[in-house]
Amino acid sequence: MASLKAWLRPLWLRATPLRNAVLLVRIYLYDYRRFRRHYVPATARKTQQDELGAWLLQDKHRIEKGLSFAQVKPHYGQPILERLLHNLLHYQQQFGKDAYYYWGVGAFAAYQQHHQQQGIATAAWFDQLIAQLPAADLAHSTARQVGTQALPQHQLKPEQFAQFFNSRTSVRQFQAQQPVPQAVLEAIVAIALKTPSVCNRQHWKLHILSGAAKDQALALQNGNTGFGHDAPQVGIVTSSLRAFSLPAERAQAYTDGGMFAMSLLLAAHAHQVATCPLNWAASLKQDLELRKLQLINDDETVIMLIAFGYASPNCVIANSPRKPVADILIVHDGASQP
Numbered sequence: 001m002a003s004l005k006a007w008l009r010p011l012w013l014r015a016t017p018l019r020n021a022v023l024l025v026r027i028y029l030y031d032y033r034r035f036r037r038h039y040v041p042a043t044a045r046k047t048q049q050d051e052l053g054a055w056l057l058q059d060k061h062r063i064e065k066g067l068s069f070a071q072v073k074p075h076y077g078q079p080i081l082e083r084l085l086h087n088l089l090h091y092q093q094q095f096g097k098d099a100y101y102y103w104g105v106g107a108f109a110a111y112q113q114h115h116q117q118q119g120i121a122t123a124a125w126f127d128q129l130i131a132q133l134p135a136a137d138l139a140h141s142t143a144r145q146v147g148t149q150a151l152p153q154h155q156l157k158p159e160q161f162a163q164f165f166n167s168r169t170s171v172r173q174f175q176a177q178q179p180v181p182q183a184v185l186e187a188i189v190a191i192a193l194k195t196p197s198v199c200n201r202q203h204w205k206l207h208i209l210s211g212a213a214k215d216q217a218l219a220l221q222n223g224n225t226g227f228g229h230d231a232p233q234v235g236i237v238t239s240s241l242r243a244f245s246l247p248a249e250r251a252q253a254y255t256d257g258g259m260f261a262m263s264l265l266l267a268a269h270a271h272q273v274a275t276c277p278l279n280w281a282a283s284l285k286q287d288l289e290l291r292k293l294q295l296i297n298d299d300e301t302v303i304m305l306i307a308f309g310y311a312s313p314n315c316v317i318a319n320s321p322r323k324p325v326a327d328i329l330i331v332h333d334g335a336s337q338p
């Protein structure tokens, strides 16, 4: 038996590239099917609250963004405002008036206010659209959050930021009996929400696990051996594929989700909460097994896990030296190649 194994081993190793190629195709297909199942193209009949909400957010953003240009084009955005109004009326009828609704309405109010301030009469098509929104909704405090403001300033010196940023580190020694209180978790997320996202869609979720659920999730993760068991909480950072409307947005869940995760690490650090990002370089089986725990919705794509807790006294960390800047920064001279 042992000799048969020894004989087969080189063959097995030689077949590795082929096995990997097949796996790669299977994983791509898995991701393709998931994206296709959940993304919400413009032409889709949008019936669910999250589908419509995502469209309200992105169209509101398109209008709001236009107001922040150096030269604002008068009367811009007719197709967007028509679609926004259509979705707003539908949303309000189905789900009532919440922040998503008021933000959508706020795009109309801000657009109107801009034209008024510039002394430009709004177009007849716009007047017809805005007339369908109640004046009280246009004046609502949540609607008024939409618009523009002067560029905020800060007083932080670069070296102060560098000191804070460089003191964030992956921690692998936790006080197992000291979970991060709910209020602190909320404060961390409140900071991390300032993370930029495509069209400001903010499609993230942070699921905090403890106890058996945490152990089950960690058992499916490849990089927590030797320390994961001591982390009192583990977060699953996800992005909802429902926030995307174009095939070209296929990787946006990861870009925005990764940025959100970084913000969580920094916000946690600001609260003296220790973290260790944990890869979700998961096989098909691991991803499916995690879904079987029924902690996340099917439309959520896992970005990574994060161990949360408080560092043990006398905790040490890996030095993790960084590459020289010259290996990373490439400044092109501006001349383009033919």
Ligand SMILES: Cc1cc2nc3c(=O)[nH]c(=O)nc-3n(C[C@H](O)[C@H](O)[C@H](O)COP(=O)(O)O)c2cc1C
Residues within 6 Å of the ligand: 168, 169, 170, 171, 222, 223, 224, 276, 277, 278, 279, 280, 304, 317, 318, 320
């Ligand atoms: C997406 C991602 C996944 C990671 N996965 C793991 C992991 O599975 N296990 C682990 O011990 N560290 C993990 N890390 C932590 C890295 O090893 C660490 O960030 C890196 O070595 C730099 O060290 P620092 O975070 O202390 O600056 C991960 C980091 C990132 C950003």
